[in-house]
Amino acid sequence: MAFLTAEKLVKEYKRRGKVFRAVDDIDLQIGSGEFVMIEGESGSGKTTLLNLLTGLTDPTSGSVSIEGKDLKDLDDKGISGIRNEKIKYIPQGESLLSSLTVKENILFPFVIGGAARPSDERLLEVAEKLGISDLLDEYPSDLSGGEMRRATIARAVINRPSLIIADEPTGSLDSVNTSKVMDIFKTIAEEGTAVIVVTHQKETLRYASRVLSMEKGKLREVS
Ligand SMILES: Nc1ncnc2c1ncn2[C@@H]1O[C@H](COP(=O)(O)OP(=O)(O)O)[C@@H](O)[C@H]1O
Ligand SMILES: [Mg+2]
Numbered sequence: 001m002a003f004l005t006a007e008k009l010v011k012e013y014k015r016r017g018k019v020f021r022a023v024d025d026i027d028l029q030i031g032s033g034e035f036v037m038i039e040g041e042s043g044s045g046k047t048t049l050l051n052l053l054t055g056l057t058d059p060t061s062g063s064v065s066i067e068g069k070d071l072k073d074l075d076d077k078g079i080s081g082i083r084n085e086k087i088k089y090i091p092q093g094e095s096l097l098s099s100l101t102v103k104e105n106i107l108f109p110f111v112i113g114g115a116a117r118p119s120d121e122r123l124l125e126v127a128e129k130l131g132i133s134d135l136l137d138e139y140p141s142d143l144s145g146g147e148m149r150r151a152t153i154a155r156a157v158i159n160r161p162s163l164i165i166a167d168e169p170t171g172s173l174d175s176v177n178t179s180k181v182m183d184i185f186k187t188i189a190e191e192g193t194a195v196i197v198v199t200h201q202k203e204t205l206r207y208a209s210r211v212l213s214m215e216k217g218k219l220r221e222v223s
Pocket of ligand 2: 092
């Protein structure tokens with residue numbers, strides 16, 4: 001069974017009184033350990049698709065299941081349970097808490113979520129791979145945009161969730177830091193996590209085990 005299945009997924013929005021499909025009849029299956037990249041131009045529906053896959057947005061029609069459970073059948077508590085434990089969503093933009101250090105930010109989900117706190121060894125391993133080990137005691141306001149981004153990614157990968165979904169995670173990064181981020185996604189995919197990364201940067205596609213392309217709400221398999 002696929003870890004994540006989307007069937008006939010549709011999301012309609014209205015613009016100037018006219019209905020259009022931001023996501024248009026998408027079927028998708030993603031298994032553990034797959035590293036899927038979805039490329040597509042701005043406005044093609046990538047973020048809308050990710051919001052549907054994580055249950056942040058309800059589809060107009062169609063369904064999303066995680067481990068065979070339809071998200072429709074889960075209440076808010078069930079969905080947040082899945083989100084805390086199994087799925088890490090890295091949205092576009094910054095989401096660090098300004099009053100916490102980098103280290104506290106990375107460990108924060110384990111303080112509030114009740115899941116086992118990762119070891120200091122694992123923290124250091126992830127921080128080193130992402131080039132932020134010297135920044136663990138700093139506050140977000142003292143970091144560059146790219147450093148904040150890498151800290152956000154550290155927080156998502158540290159407990160090896162079942163699925164990581166990232167929306168343009170390397171948009172603000174130079175090529176050296178882009179490869180650090182892509183390498184860590186590749187490693188955790190090899191360790192069994194399913195990874196879905198959305199991008200408009202074609203040069204990052206080579207890291208993926210599977211590439212999909214989105215155009216005007218339609219998704220097509222590229223390789
Ligand atoms: N909440 C919304 N209400 C109306 N239209 C939206 C909403 N969110 C996105 N859209 C529109 O849906 C289309 C796809 O948007 P989006 O999924 O953000 O694309 P991408 O992430 O590929 O840039 C765009 O035309 C966008 O303007
Ligand atoms: Mg987007």
